[in-house]
Amino acid sequence: MKFEPREHTIAILFLVPAVIGLLIFYYYPIGYTFVLSTFSLDHTTDLTANAFVGLRNYTNVLRSGPFWGSIRFTLFFTVVSVSLELSFGMVLALATYWVWPRLTALLRVIIIIPWAIPQIIEASMWKWMYNTDVGLIGDLIVRLGLTDKPPLFLADPALAQWSVIAAYVWKGSAFAAIFLMGGLALVPLELHDAAKVDGARAWRRFWTITLPMLMPTLLVVLLFQTIDGIRVFDIVYGLTGGGPGTTTDTLSSFAYKYYFKFVQYGMGSAYAVVTFVLVLAASIVYIRRVQPHFRFKGLE
Amino acid sequence: MTRRQRDLWHKILSVLVTILLAAFGLFPLYWILLTSFKTPGTEFRPPVTYWPVVFSLEAYKTILGPDFQVQRAILNSLIVSSCTTVGTLCLASLAAYTIARLKFRYKWSSLLFIQIASMLPPIIVIAPTFLIIRWMGLLGKLPGLIIPNIVYNIPMSTWLVASYFAGLPFELEDAAKVDGSPPLKIFWQIMLPLTAPGLFSAGVIAFLGSWGEFMLAFTITMGLPQVQTVPVAILSYSVAFMQQWTWISAGIVLSLIPVIALVVIFQKWVVRGLTLGSAKY
Numbered sequence: 024m025k026f027e028p029r030e031h032t033i034a035i036l037f038l039v040p041a042v043i044g045l046l047i048f049y050y051y052p053i054g055y056t057f058v059l060s061t062f063s064l065d066h067t068t069d070l071t072a073n074a075f076v077g078l079r080n081y082t083n084v085l086r087s088g089p090f091w092g093s094i095r096f097t098l099f100f101t102v103v104s105v106s107l108e109l110s111f112g113m114v115l116a117l118a119t120y121w122v123w124p125r126l127t128a129l130l131r132v133i134i135i136i137p138w139a140i141p142q143i144i145e146a147s148m149w150k151w152m153y154n155t156d157v158g159l160i161g162d163l164i165v166r167l168g169l170t171d172k173p174p175l176f177l178a179d180p181a182l183a184q185w186s187v188i189a190a191y192v193w194k195g196s197a198f199a200a201i202f203l204m205g206g207l208a209l210v211p212l213e214l215h216d217a218a219k220v221d222g223a224r225a226w227r228r229f230w231t232i233t234l235p236m237l238m239p240t241l242l243v244v245l246l247f248q249t250i251d252g253i254r255v256f257d258i259v260y261g262l263t264g265g266g267p268g269t270t271t272d273t274l275s276s277f278a279y280k281y282y283f284k285f286v287q288y289g290m291g292s293a294y295a296v297v298t299f300v301l302v303l304a305a306s307i308v309y310i311r312r313v314q315p316h317f318r319f320k321g322l323e
Numbered sequence: 324m325t326r327r328q329r330d331l332w333h334k335i336l337s338v339l340v341t342i343l344l345a346a347f348g349l350f351p352l353y354w355i356l357l358t359s360f361k362t363p364g365t366e367f368r369p370p371v372t373y374w375p376v377v378f379s380l381e382a383y384k385t386i387l388g389p390d391f392q393v394q395r396a397i398l399n400s401l402i403v404s405s406c407t408t409v410g411t412l413c414l415a416s417l418a419a420y421t422i423a424r425l426k427f428r429y430k431w432s433s434l435l436f437i438q439i440a441s442m443l444p445p446i447i448v449i450a451p452t453f454l455i456i457r458w459m460g461l462l463g464k465l466p467g468l469i470i471p472n473i474v475y476n477i478p479m480s481t482w483l484v485a486s487y488f489a490g491l492p493f494e495l496e497d498a499a500k501v502d503g504s505p506p507l508k509i510f511w512q513i514m515l516p517l518t519a520p521g522l523f524s525a526g527v528i529a530f531l532g533s534w535g536e537f538m539l540a541f542t543i544t545m546g547l548p549q550v551q552t553v554p555v556a557i558l559s560y561s562v563a564f565m566q567q568w569t570w571i572s573a574g575i576v577l578s579l580i581p582v583i584a585l586v587v588i589f590q591k592w593v594v595r596g597l598t599l600g601s602a603k604y
């Protein structure tokens with residue numbers, strides 16, 4: 024007799040490898056982090072009975088000033104960088120459609136290069152450009168006559184926050200632009216032509232045709248970038264290390280410090296869980312948004 | 324204004340806009356390139372110049388020399404990213420086929436299970452992952468980087484390949500089933516070759532993703548120079564050796580060559596890959 028596996032069995036067999044991988048490196052670690060966050064662990068990961076502290080790590084976290092500082096900066100960082108990324112990304116994406124067609128490919132390459140540079144290497148590049156004595160940005164600002172001498176981009180607490188955001192937005196805008204280029208490709212040209220015949224100006228065509236058609240893509244980019252903003256780590260770690268003091272520490276960089284600098288796994292986990300909850304909230308919005316639009320077999 | 328004049332103006336403005344955007348988009352790269360060709364030690368001497376004054380390859384000699392060996396980090400990154408790409412594509416294409424093509428009761432829940440993972444902050448998994456890798460005895464070894472990286476790239480790749488599968492006509496499988504081909508053969512010989520463009524896009528994106536991955540690499544390589552990948556190595560240069568920025572810049576330039584070459588050559592695939600998912604909803 025020939026072995027004829029049913030479609031259902033095949034489906035399970037095909038899914039199992041990926042699911043096992045995700046269980047080991049995503050879902051088990053999340054559960055474990057939750058467990059760790061209820062223990063007081065100083066330079067150890069042994070979960071002994073007397074190290075169990077219940078929710079005390081969380082009450083400690085909630086009572087500490089630096090935590091509220093880092094949560095405020097994380098949210099400020101996310102809101103500011105996402106709005107800038109979407110605006111710049113939109114301008115870049117529109118530019119690729121507007122320019123003389125021979126330049127489109129070139130412009131796309133210019134946009135895609137910043138996206139391909141690893142965030143931590145980008146941090147090193149910007150650290151050098153922010154150098155006060157011989158940095159590019161300080162020199163440009165002085166040349167433009169905005170200040171007499173270059174400011175301390177990374178050492179001035181108020182300025183450091185903006186410096187981190189600017190470096191992050193440089194790469195993030197490229198990512199937004201790539202997505203929006205794809206979205207713009209879906210806007211039917213006939214609509215534009217019809218509006219042109221009716222005498223609608225470019226600005227009006229953008230507001231009444233392009234933007235509404237682009238809304239679904241825009242929402243997806245918005246949510247992707249929001250999630251990325253809340254969990255930001257590399258750029259902060261590479262550029263300021265959270266300094267000066269803890270002014271540019273995000274939730275992730277704070278948690279990382281607790282894990283691998285202070286070796287306090289319990290407290291670090293509590294910070295990680297807070298980051299997780301914020302990201303989860305954003306993800307739920309995302310999934311609810313995406314769910315009604317699936318076009319896969321059996322999912323309609 | 325005649326139509327011809329308008330076209331001319333459009334061309335001139337286009338060139339200006341392109342130059343402006345290139346200036347904004349590429350100036351950090353230009354700055355690093357400029358620094359890398361300075362004589363080491365002179366980079367801290369004002370005044371600031373915007374064009375090359377000297378052309379020295381000394382920084383490159385140092386960064387490729389015995390103290391730094393940036394070529395070793397690049398090789399490590401190439402190994403990690405290539406293995407990750409292959410591994411991810413194997414697991415993701417199987418999962419994607421199920422989600423896009425097969426009759427399966429738990430389709431929605433498995434899709435959710437896979438997609439939620441892509442949104443998680445790395446910080447929530449990093450400490451237990453460190454413990455798992457330690458338990459496996461893979462700390463400070465390249466497989467300890469490759470295995471988690473394969474998993475990290477599954478959600479995005481699955482989504483992308485599934486979108487490609489979903490676009491193929493269902494008659495393909497029906498015809499094969501009538502012919503009596505077993506399901507595995509249908510997947511391997513008919514469906515997989517047809518999604519080659521999707522696999523390719525997913526591969527490029529997984530390669531770039533694992534190339535730039537930092538938090539895991541930093542944690543698992545434990546400061547051992549012989550297993551460091553590019554992001555970790557570059558960061559370690561800017562901490563050690565009194566921050567000689569000509570050396571660091573030379574290292575950055577060399578380490579960026581592979582990725583920039585990749586995206587410039589495969590620009591179309593990257594854009595298509597990244598936007599395909601978003602185009603669906």
